[in-house]
Amino acid sequence: MVDLPRWLTDDDRHTWLAFLYAQTLLLEQIEQDLQRDAGMPLAYYQILVILSEHPGGALRMSELASAAFFSRSRLSHAIDRMEKSGWIRREACPSDRRGSIAALTDAGRRVLEEAAPGHVESVRRHLFDQLSDREASELRDVCEKLVRYLLRSLNVSAPSVLPNDYFGVQPGDSLNDARSLP
Amino acid sequence: MVDLPRWLTDDDRHTWLAFLYAQTLLLEQIEQDLQRDAGMPLAYYQILVILSEHPGGALRMSELASAAFFSRSRLSHAIDRMEKSGWIRREACPSDRRGSIAALTDAGRRVLEEAAPGHVESVRRHLFDQLSDREASELRDVCEKLVRYLLRSLNVSAPSVLPNDYFGVQPGDSLNDARSLP
DNA sequence: CCGATCTGGTTGATGCTTCAACGAACGTCG
DNA sequence: CGACGTTCGTTGAAGCATCAACCAGATCGG
Numbered sequence: 001m002v003d004l005p006r007w008l009t010d011d012d013r014h015t016w017l018a019f020l021y022a023q024t025l026l027l028e029q030i031e032q033d034l035q036r037d038a039g040m041p042l043a044y045y046q047i048l049v050i051l052s053e054h055p056g057g058a059l060r061m062s063e064l065a066s067a068a069f070f071s072r073s074r075l076s077h078a079i080d081r082m083e084k085s086g087w088i089r090r091e092a093c094p095s096d097r098r099g100s101i102a103a104l105t106d107a108g109r110r111v112l113e114e115a116a117p118g119h120v121e122s123v124r125r126h127l128f129d130q131l132s133d134r135e136a137s138e139l140r141d142v143c144e145k146l147v148r149y150l151l152r153s154l155n156v157s158a159p160s161v162l163p164n165d166y167f168g169v170q171p172g173d174s175l176n177d178a179r180s181l182p
Numbered sequence: 183m184v185d186l187p188r189w190l191t192d193d194d195r196h197t198w199l200a201f202l203y204a205q206t207l208l209l210e211q212i213e214q215d216l217q218r219d220a221g222m223p224l225a226y227y228q229i230l231v232i233l234s235e236h237p238g239g240a241l242r243m244s245e246l247a248s249a250a251f252f253s254r255s256r257l258s259h260a261i262d263r264m265e266k267s268g269w270i271r272r273e274a275c276p277s278d279r280r281g282s283i284a285a286l287t288d289a290g291r292r293v294l295e296e297a298a299p300g301h302v303e304s305v306r307r308h309l310f311d312q313l314s315d316r317e318a319s320e321l322r323d324v325c326e327k328l329v330r331y332l333l334r335s336l337n338v339s340a341p342s343v344l345p346n347d348y349f350g351v352q353p354g355d356s357l358n359d360a361r362s363l364p
Numbered sequence: 365c366c367g368a369t370c371t372g373g374t375t376g377a378t379g380c381t382t383c384a385a386c387g388a389a390c391g392t393c394g
Numbered sequence: 395c396g397a398c399g400t401t402c403g404t405t406g407a408a409g410c411a412t413c414a415a416c417c418a419g420a421t422c423g424g
Contacts (some may be wrong), residue, residue, distance in 0.1 A: 015318050029335070075379060142204075242372090279418085280420070282372080
């Protein structure tokens, strides 16, 4: 006995394609801008941001990985390259001899400060300039709902460092305002 | 004289992060399901879908590239690998001796038919089961608006094969209903 | 017809990600 | 203590994407 596949409705199919294409094209555009202006992919920018927002500009590898939604392996390779660029320095962890700490260097902080204005401008132009306030807020609500679900479904354990407070379980939670580099 | 950078408002920053994380986590989840169940990345699945929806299951490389939002180079490499898997066959183009045509093989069609039900189920579970009808339709509207803008901004020329009719310039355009594999 | 230019597609090098495997340090429990 | 399972981080290989260079065929202007 065979389960007949249940296709999507036309509406849902169009929604899915619209999401897929919007996501593809928007990220492509923003990545291109960032690559051209700052010579780094968005993922690396995010690493720099997370470190810069953390007191001391340093974080255990595994905390950094979960804050950025990176696998340990991906992070390890990425930090390799950023270390070669001089943006990050690895330090030993005093409390756990297995551990390793990624610390922002002065060069890393500088490169982030130089990249940030252009990147913010790019996000504004390609995303927020195209949407009304109402649309932006609808987009936010939908995305936050998805993130809450996906964090439960995918990981089981939510990251403990950064976006923890953004997408807390209880819908009424107060939001974190880490107000530094975007 | 220095332009002070104009940061995003807190609202916009949260919206951007929500979008970024939702997109990352959702795609990661769906890609994982597809990779596990069908042994292919989402991008390759999309290629197979586009071909299967085209009469004859064949398309010029450059049309295929623009329909899938691939660069020529990316497509060429991808078709290399799919040809090795036996899913696609390259044919000469009769009308233009430079040209090359990618044609779905029987094995390619079979692998797509086997992959589709699981993939559709994955999209349904991770996306539509999490949203109300109202939320899905808000998401669609926002994404279609972004796609229309991005097609204009990025490419200048919209793809001529598939999603042409989905995201036409005039908001009132009739939507294409290529009703086959999702 | 001929040279200049443009388009379609491929290629190779390089960059980033994933996957599987691993060693070293930690924690626990007999 | 000592064996066991677990966590931390790294590594190498393989998969996929991007970038720049390139050739062959088409196209256009004299």
